Amino acid sequence: MQVQIQALLAAAAAGAAGGRGEAGIRSIEIAKPQLFDGMPSKVVGFVTGCKLYIRNKLVGATVEAQV
Secondary structure, three states: OOOHHHHHHHHHHHHHHHHOOOOOOOOOOOOOOOOOOOOOOHHHHHHHHHHHHHHHHHHHOOOOOOO
C-alpha cells in the first residue's frame, strides 16, 4: 500500500508540474483495500487505503454517478 501512495503522490506532482492536472492520476490503478482484520495498529493504513481507492474511482465521474 505504501508503494501505491508514493505512486499516487508522484503522479500528482508530475501532473501539477506538467500541467496535466488529474489526467495522470486517472491512469494509476489502485488495488482494493484488504479486508480489515480488527487490529488497532492497522486502522490508519486501512482508512488511507479506502480513501485512495474511493478517490481514484470518483475521479472524472459525474455528480450523479458519485451519489
